[in-house]
Amino acid sequence: MKHLAVTSILVATLAAPFAFSAAESVERGRDVGDGNVLYDSPYDPKKVDGVTFVAPTVAYPYFEIVVPLGDWTEGKGATLSKVVVNGVDSDSFYVFVDGFSHVQSGWITRDADSAPNVVIVTRSVWHNDEDTTIDIHVSAADRSEPIVKSVNAKAPGSGGVPKGWTRYQSLVLTEPAGLARENEPVEISLTARAEDCADIEKELRLFSVDDGGALTPVAVQTFNPRRFIGRPPGTSNPNYLQHPSQMVEAVFLASVPALASRVYVALYGNDKPSPAPAADTDLKVGGDFPGVVVENKYFVTDLDDSSGQVKSFRIKGRDDKPAPLLTNSLTLAAHWNPDSFSDNGKWGHTFAWNPPDDTTVTANGPIMFRITNRGRMPDWTPQVYASVTYTFYSNSPYMKCTTVTEVRDELNASAIRNGELVLDTHLVDHFVWREKNGALRTIRTAHGPNWQDEWGTRVDQDVPWLAMTNESEGYGVGEVIASSISFNTNRGEATTHRAAFYLYYHHFWNVPLTYFTRGWVYPFSDYQRGPIVKVDPGSTYVEKMAFYPVYLGDGDERYAAFDKATTQIQQPLVQRWGR
Incomplete structure (x- = not known):
């Protein structure tokens, strides 16, 4: 019986390519590394001429700041360790070296003393027309202190988030059935590092993003807030599993045309948030x-x-x-x-x-x-x-x-x-x-x-x-x-x-x-x-x-x-x- 079961699995495996050949690949974009899934960014990480500010779209729903550092010449064992944007630590960043993504970590060099065409990307919010300083911290094998490279740029006049907000999470809603949705209730949950906001339930604001990148406030109701305190006081928090966090659930009413998509952005990290829009309710x-x-x-x-x-x-x-x-x-x-x-x-x-x-x-x-x-x-x-x-x-x-x-x-x-x-x-x-x-x-x-x-x-x-x-x-x-x-x-x-x-x-x-x-x-x-x-x-x-x-x-x-x-x-x- 065991032999028959193994034989059945082998037959199914061999037959699979014939069925798979009709499947449509959802990979889009460009090759950013041997064997990596294609990368569908609006920029080519191999050809970044200056600091680039990215606003979320349906195809690429991220706020990003893309920073070209040029060639790295400051030694082996170099690893990106921290990115700070106008004094705010980024909690999501990554590296390209000559257009290739280093997916295992933020390393720039290992045994080599140099690396060509280094590009740093941080998924950070930015504010319209704001003078922006990006501090890039790199640890190196022969350095006791990190190397800090500061890059200054001015953000575009549109597409950014309202001033005061420092954190975001983005959401794309897609209508799958050919039925336009009008004021359809959508329930979501968000979790954040404890230090990223004082109270995510009170600070959370939601915005819809139109095709031109403009943000429009959306009424949102929060409920069921919770906190994870991490390890006991006096002990360390070595990784994300023990890091203190806070979480909240929320509901809002979304309108999405048939078979279309719409981007929404949740903002927090503002201890003096502007008043939230009132819901147009009949409940x-x-x-x-x-x-x-x-x-x-x-x-x-x-x-x-x-x-x-x-x-x-x-x-x-x-x-x-x-x-x-x-x-x-x-x-x-x-x-x-x-x-x-x-x-x-x-x-x-x-x-x-x-x-x-x-x-x-x-x-x-x-x-x-x-x-x-x-x-x-x-x-x-x-x-x-x-x-x-x-x-x-x-x-x-x-x-x-x-x-x-x-x-x-x-x-x-x-x-x-x-x-x-x-x-x-x-x-x-x-x-x-x-x-x-x-x-x-x-x-x-x-x-x-x-x-x-x-x-x-x-x-x-x-x-x-x-x-x-x-x-x-x-x-x-x-x-x-x-x-x-x-x-x-x-x-x-x-x-x-x-x-x-x-x-x-x-x-x-x-x-x-x-x-x-x-x-x-x-x-x-x-x-x-x-x-x-x-x-x-x-x-x-x-x-x-x-x-x-x-x-x-x-x-x-x-x-x-x-x-x-x-x-x-x-x-x-x-x-x-x-x-």
């Missing part, structure tokens, strides 16, 4: 946690006072015949689960938390509100732990939801479910969904065709979206699926049984309800109920999705809102960090 959060009311210009969502689960949706935007409140009268929980059902014959639902074991508000600002409720499954399946996270954005017609269901002790399960929205039956009349092959499907909200199959139909558990709609009144609420996975931390694969979405219409209940739910372990799926499934500890079920209450379109655009949201959520703006 409002009111009430006490966890039972807050969240709204923007598209919808209002009420979270239950006890459990923190979504209680109801109210759609905005139609004064004539507005949609009724979307909820259910049985539990007052439009978002019903995660839930679990075991051999004791009793359910545990997250809507029954009273309250959750823990509630965490990660972010609460003008651009984003995020709340997480978590704890042991309430009531009757204590073997299961769950968390439910809701994220709301300014100017966004949908809210995001992430849930995690973890079986910590062996569970005799009849059901483990998530992804469930439940409405009063009179509110909707159809289920609609988009298949993974692109087909659009619908059925009436009606009981299954027989006593055994009480669900109307089953749908793949990872379809792009599914919704309950009122076709006569032209509204609905959808669930857009970003991802849906299961795993086991002990065995790799989680216990699953007949995983699918099940679409139900319970007209015979005392309070008639219509809903869909994703069964992960679901012998309960048949009305005559299958036998119990033992679920292994460590089995974990995760979903990332968005809830979208919306008025339906007309004609071919009937469900265009769900398709557009699917593209936005499954193919978000691509992030590529410059430095």
Whole structure:
């Protein structure tokens, strides 16, 4: 068997070049060393005539200062050790010798006494029209003190950062799907050396960069700041692994044309920053946690006072015949689960938390509100732990939801479910969904065709979206699926049984309800109920999705809102960090 496995690998390896020959190389630029990837800088490092100030572009998203030193004649063992720009230490610099990059370190010479055409590059910010001094520190084998070469130059009149800022990180956002993005929320994280700024959360400012290099301030919301103190006082910090740092997360709204890219620059290192621009927000959060009311210009969502689960949706935007409140009268929980059902014959639902074991508000600002409720499954399946996270954005017609269901002790399960929205039956009349092959499907909200199959139909558990709609009144609420996975931390694969979405219409209940739910372990799926499934500890079920209450379109655009949201959520703006 071992021999067969090795043979298979060899065959696949030999066949690979034929498939690879059709691949497009993404290398661009010029050769800067034997075997190195091509270097796509706007300058030729072999032909730098004077100090060059570089501003970020989509193709090359860096602030740089390029300094030609000419020929090095000051001995062997010379290594670039530090670059200082107007008194600010650079934390990113490198060397070219006659156009070749020394990728292993900043060495200029080793055994030779000289080196031709030395060029130093520092990824440092610069300021328009500023007199700039670049101090280049080089250690040499036969010198006890570093050699310092100072070069003076005047920065260009445009393309630089506002005065006062000393550090930057750049980001390119690319639209991958052919759908123009307008005010799309983008979440980022930044980390910096502790000495590079006093407080990155307070100092952070964000700018967009246009094609001409002009910087425009962008409103940004920061959250979740943290610090790494490094080694204990009195000990050294020999490398980046122990160096003190600070970190922050942030969110902003980005607009990028279809299949295009845009550069953004995050600035910090300014202990007297100018006021940040205020966000143009429609996001409002009111009430006490966890039972807050969240709204923007598209919808209002009420979270239950006890459990923190979504209680109801109210759609905005139609004064004539507005949609009724979307909820259910049985539990007052439009978002019903995660839930679990075991051999004791009793359910545990997250809507029954009273309250959750823990509630965490990660972010609460003008651009984003995020709340997480978590704890042991309430009531009757204590073997299961769950968390439910809701994220709301300014100017966004949908809210995001992430849930995690973890079986910590062996569970005799009849059901483990998530992804469930439940409405009063009179509110909707159809289920609609988009298949993974692109087909659009619908059925009436009606009981299954027989006593055994009480669900109307089953749908793949990872379809792009599914919704309950009122076709006569032209509204609905959808669930857009970003991802849906299961795993086991002990065995790799989680216990699953007949995983699918099940679409139900319970007209015979005392309070008639219509809903869909994703069964992960679901012998309960048949009305005559299958036998119990033992679920292994460590089995974990995760979903990332968005809830979208919306008025339906007309004609071919009937469900265009769900398709557009699917593209936005499954193919978000691509992030590529410059430095």
